[in-house]
Amino acid sequence: MDPHLLxxxxxxxxxxxxxxxxxxLGYTQSAVSQHxxxxxxxxxxxxxxxxxxxxxxxxxxxxxxxxPLLLRLDAARADVVRxxxxxxxxLTLAATPTALGSRTLAALPAAGVTLRVLAREEIPAAVAxxxxxxxxxxxxxxxxxxLRHPDVAPLTTYGVGEEPVCVLLPETHPLARxxxxxxxxxxxxxxxxxxxxxxxxxxxxxxxxSGGFCPALRYEGTDVRTLAALAxxxxxLTLLPRAAATGVPGAVAVPxxxxxxxHRTELVHSGSPRGAAAALVDKLLERA
Amino acid sequence: MDPHLLxxxxxxxxxxxxxxxxxxLGYTQSAVSQHxxxxxxxxxxxxxxxxxxxxxxxxxxxxxxxxPLLLRLDAARADVVRxxxxxxxxLTLAATPTALGSRTLAALPAAGVTLRVLAREEIPAAVAxxxxxxxxxxxxxxxxxxLRHPDVAPLTTYGVGEEPVCVLLPETHPLARxxxxxxxxxxxxxxxxxxxxxxxxxxxxxxxxSGGFCPALRYEGTDVRTLAALAxxxxxLTLLPRAAATGVPGAVAVPxxxxxxxHRTELVHSGSPRGAAAALVDKLLERA
DNA sequence: AGCCCCCCATCAGTGTTGCTTATCGAAGGT
DNA sequence: ACCTTCGATAAGCAACACTGATGGGGGGCT
Numbered sequence: 001m002d003p004h005l006l007x008x009x010x011x012x013x014x015x016x017x018x019x020x021x022x023x024x025l026g027y028t029q030s031a032v033s034q035h036x037x038x039x040x041x042x043x044x045x046x047x048x049x050x051x052x053x054x055x056x057x058x059x060x061x062x063x064x065x066x067x068p069l070l071l072r073l074d075a076a077r078a079d080v081v082r083x084x085x086x087x088x089x090x091l092t093l094a095a096t097p098t099a100l101g102s103r104t105l106a107a108l109p110a111a112g113v114t115l116r117v118l119a120r121e122e123i124p125a126a127v128a129x130x131x132x133x134x135x136x137x138x139x140x141x142x143x144x145x146x147l148r149h150p151d152v153a154p155l156t157t158y159g160v161g162e163e164p165v166c167v168l169l170p171e172t173h174p175l176a177r178x179x180x181x182x183x184x185x186x187x188x189x190x191x192x193x194x195x196x197x198x199x200x201x202x203x204x205x206x207x208x209x210s211g212g213f214c215p216a217l218r219y220e221g222t223d224v225r226t227l228a229a230l231a232x233x234x235x236x237l238t239l240l241p242r243a244a245a246t247g248v249p250g251a252v253a254v255p256x257x258x259x260x261x262x263h264r265t266e267l268v269h270s271g272s273p274r275g276a277a278a279a280l281v282d283k284l285l286e287r288a
Numbered sequence: 289m290d291p292h293l294l295x296x297x298x299x300x301x302x303x304x305x306x307x308x309x310x311x312x313l314g315y316t317q318s319a320v321s322q323h324x325x326x327x328x329x330x331x332x333x334x335x336x337x338x339x340x341x342x343x344x345x346x347x348x349x350x351x352x353x354x355x356p357l358l359l360r361l362d363a364a365r366a367d368v369v370r371x372x373x374x375x376x377x378x379l380t381l382a383a384t385p386t387a388l389g390s391r392t393l394a395a396l397p398a399a400g401v402t403l404r405v406l407a408r409e410e411i412p413a414a415v416a417x418x419x420x421x422x423x424x425x426x427x428x429x430x431x432x433x434x435l436r437h438p439d440v441a442p443l444t445t446y447g448v449g450e451e452p453v454c455v456l457l458p459e460t461h462p463l464a465r466x467x468x469x470x471x472x473x474x475x476x477x478x479x480x481x482x483x484x485x486x487x488x489x490x491x492x493x494x495x496x497x498s499g500g501f502c503p504a505l506r507y508e509g510t511d512v513r514t515l516a517a518l519a520x521x522x523x524x525l526t527l528l529p530r531a532a533a534t535g536v537p538g539a540v541a542v543p544x545x546x547x548x549x550x551h552r553t554e555l556v557h558s559g560s561p562r563g564a565a566a567a568l569v570d571k572l573l574e575r576a
Numbered sequence: 577a578g579c580c581c582c583c584c585a586t587c588a589g590t591g592t593t594g595c596t597t598a599t600c601g602a603a604g605g606t
Numbered sequence: 607a608c609c610t611t612c613g614a615t616a617a618g619c620a621a622c623a624c625t626g627a628t629g630g631g632g633g634g635c636t
Contacts, residue, residue: 001365003291018584031624033585043365045372050584051632058368061559064442065364072360076353077289077331080346084333151439154352271349306613319595321613326594338613339603579636586629593622600615606608 001042003073006066008035009047013063016053068152071125075153078130079270090114091276094123094132097197097224098244099265101161104136107283109276117222119196121150127268128153133277138241138265140165140203147266155270160284162262165199166245166253168231168238173252180257187212192236194219197227199239199263289330291361294354296323297335301351304341356440359413363441366418367558378402379564382411382420385485385512386532387553389449392424395571397564405510407484409438415556416441421565426553428453428491428527435554443558448572450550453487454533454541456519456526461540468545475500480524482507485515487527487551 012021012032022032039062040047047059055063092114095104100115108115116132120139127135139147143162149155167186169176183204193201193215201213216236219227224244231238232251241263245253273281300309300320310320328335335347343351380402383392388403396403404420408427415423427435431450437443455474457464471492481489481503489501504524507515512532519526520539529551533541561569 001291001361003289019582028625029584030586030626034623037585043368043372045368053584058372061371062364062368065360065367068442069357069360069364072353072357073289076350076357079353080331080333080350083349084331084346154356307611316596317613318597318615321615322594325614341613577636579634581632581634583632584630587627588625589627590625591623594620596617596619598616598618601613603610603612605610 001039003070005035005039007070008032009039010063010066010070012036012048012053013055013059018053068150071128071152075125075128075130075270078128079153082130083271083274089276091134091280092116092132093134093136093280094118094126095136096120096123096138097222098199098241098263099136099138101163101241101243101265103161104265104284107280109280112276119222120200124149124152124155124268127155127270130270133269133273134280135268136160136265137268138199138263140199140239140261141264143260143262145264147264149268153270155268157266157268158281158285160265160267162264163241163243165239165256165261165263166242167256168228168240168245168248168251168253170232170234170251172234175254176252178254180255182258183256183261184258186237190216190236192217192219192227192230192238194221194227194238196220196222197224204239289327291358293323293327295358296320297327298351298354298358300324300336300341301343301347306341356438359416359440363413363416363418363558366416367441370418371559371562377564379422379568380404380420381422381424381568382406382414383424384408384411384426385510386487386529386551387424387426389451389529389531389553391449392553392572395568397568400564407510408488412437412440412443412556415443415558418558421557421561422568423556424448424553425556426487426529426551428487428549429552431548431550433552435552437556441558443556445554445556446569446573448553448555450552451529451531453527453544453549453551454530455544456516456528456533456536456539456541458520458522459538459540460522463542464540466542468543470546471544471549472546474525478504478524480505480507480515480518480526482509482515482526484508484510485512492527 008021008025011024012018015021015024018032019029022029036048043058045058046056047062048055090112091109094116097117118126120137123135123137126132137147137149141147146157146159149157167181175181191201191213192198197219201215204213217230219230227238228248228251230236232248239256240253242253267281267284269277269281296309296313299312300306303309303312306320307317310317324336331346333346334344335350336343378400379397382404385405406414408425411423411425414420425435425437429435434445434447437445455469463469479489479501480486485507489503492501505518507518515526516536516539518524520536527544530541555569555572557565557569
């Protein structure tokens with residue numbers, strides 16, 4: 001179970017080709033073939049069908065393990081190297097679009113910041129790997145409940161703020177005049193599924209304890225304005241933190257009153273931040 | 289960052305000796321020395337001080353990563369091998385002592401079961417490694433909230449039951465006549481700290497949102513009767529699920545009424561259980 | 577059908593790696 | 607001051623991992 005073997009295995013599984021994987025990894029096709037054979041012999045079972053190349057049942061299982069494993073490996077090396085190497089000057093911050101409130105933006109230092117907008121699940125990974133010193137993740141929870149992050153590595157998280165959640169509806173929507181909405185009444189509505197820009201429907205399903213919330217349109221970008229425009233145009237409802245939901249032309253933001261959910265954003269970093277990262281952490285926390 | 293190097297590194301750090309680690313791993317002292325040197329060169333920093341052998345700051349950091357990493361590696365191999373190998377006949381169940389309610393015990397098949405009582409945090413690891421097919425973990429949460437497990441591997445968990453929580457007090461205790469107790473009133477009481485037998489104080493601190501709950505006596509065994517006897521003898525309070533707290537001679541069990549916490553037990557397994565394990569899972573879930 | 581091409585498996589060869597044995601310098605105990 | 611113990615280093619050897627070449631089997635195109 002050498003990590004190298006695992007790495008070639010996942011690439012082979014991804015590109016569904018030995019030769020292509022070899023090219024990608026800079027090996028010969030022969031080496032890749034031997035890697036897979038070694039893994040299969042080690043585990044005592046075929047992992048891939050050949051022609052077409054596709055994971056077997058055991059292979060699927062291994063895939064589930066391999067990705068987080070390799071991620072953790074990268075995270076470990078990055079974490080140790082980071083605390084050894086010189087504190088770089090630039091500061092990279094990975095965040096979801098909805099996690100970037102005005103307070104956060106105001107706290108950023110004037111220069112030398114790289115802001116990287118990523119999908120929600122990629123942020124802990126990016127911070128762990130060292131692609132970003134700090135991460136801002138948001139999500140839906142009960143007040144004061146921490147978010148659930150994929151546990152990719154030993155990361156530290158702090159809550160940096162909670163905000164009410166609103167449903168964004170077109171002005172013409174029959175419910176647009178309400179003062180507050182109950183989630184249970186919206187189970188059968190048409191929803192936008194925008195896991196990277198808005199708040200994921202999966203959080204809603206979990207909060208509501210049941211299924212429903214079938215998506216009418218799926219938006220795969222990370223641009224909140226587009227998402228809001230989609231909602232205003234009547235393509236479906238979406239949830240946004242209040243600040244992001246107000247002032248959208250053609251749409252109104254109605255607070256969600258039941259269940260009691262908040263839009264919570266958390267700061268995540270690995271180990272002990274240094275330099276500009278540490279300063280930003282302090283700045284964000286002192287007012288939290 | 290070969291796992292072999294990592295493994296020798298953690299053993300060296302554990303036993304604080306190159307030579308001793310070499311003996312334990314079946315290497316020569318020279319090999320161990322080279323392993324550590326390779327790691328240090330790879331990461332670009334010393335990981336251990338020599339004479340005495342102790343981890344440096346970077347080494348400490350690496351240690352935090354290494355243990356879960358190696359665990360996941362074992363878990364991956366065990367998981368794949370498990371679904372390939374023949375379904376063994378015996379069934380091994382790992383559980384905390386307080387997770388074993390009468391309902392669970394009644395559901396066990398008549399023969400061929402190995403029951404392994406472990407500390408709370410070891411159970412997910414044991415299930416992941418394949419040391420047990422199934423695990424039963426318990427803990428304190430808000431009603432219907434899932435427990436938080438250390439995320440050692442992709443494991444599946446189901447709730448199998450929730451039960452009221454009681455404070456176990458000596459009969460002579462001034463609060464023993466109460467119908468219910470509030471946690472906030474007990475912050476400054478003397479508590480037993482029995483992380484493996486009872487319910488960990490850390491859960492309490494988290495639920496109560498603050499510190500306090502300083503332990504008067506620490507009990508490191510896994511025997512609930514002893515723990516109850518300690519409480520009855522006045523060495524400190526402890527929390528137990530109602531079933532385990534009732535009928536203790538010399539002690540009374542008073543329900544905890546605020547905050548609303550329940551003793552929740554969850555069934556954890558990895559992948560798809562087969563044979564006797566699958567039967568037990570069904571049996572436990574159908575009545576949940 | 578026949579042909580060709582692409583893909584994966586296998587084999588032999590080779591450079592590198594990883595472990596062992598042997599030896600040295602340094603620190604601590606007696 | 608001696609001896610023991612511990613970790614670092616050097617040299618040698620065996621196993622390993624990768625390369626390049628070759629072979630067999632399918633699918634697609636004509």
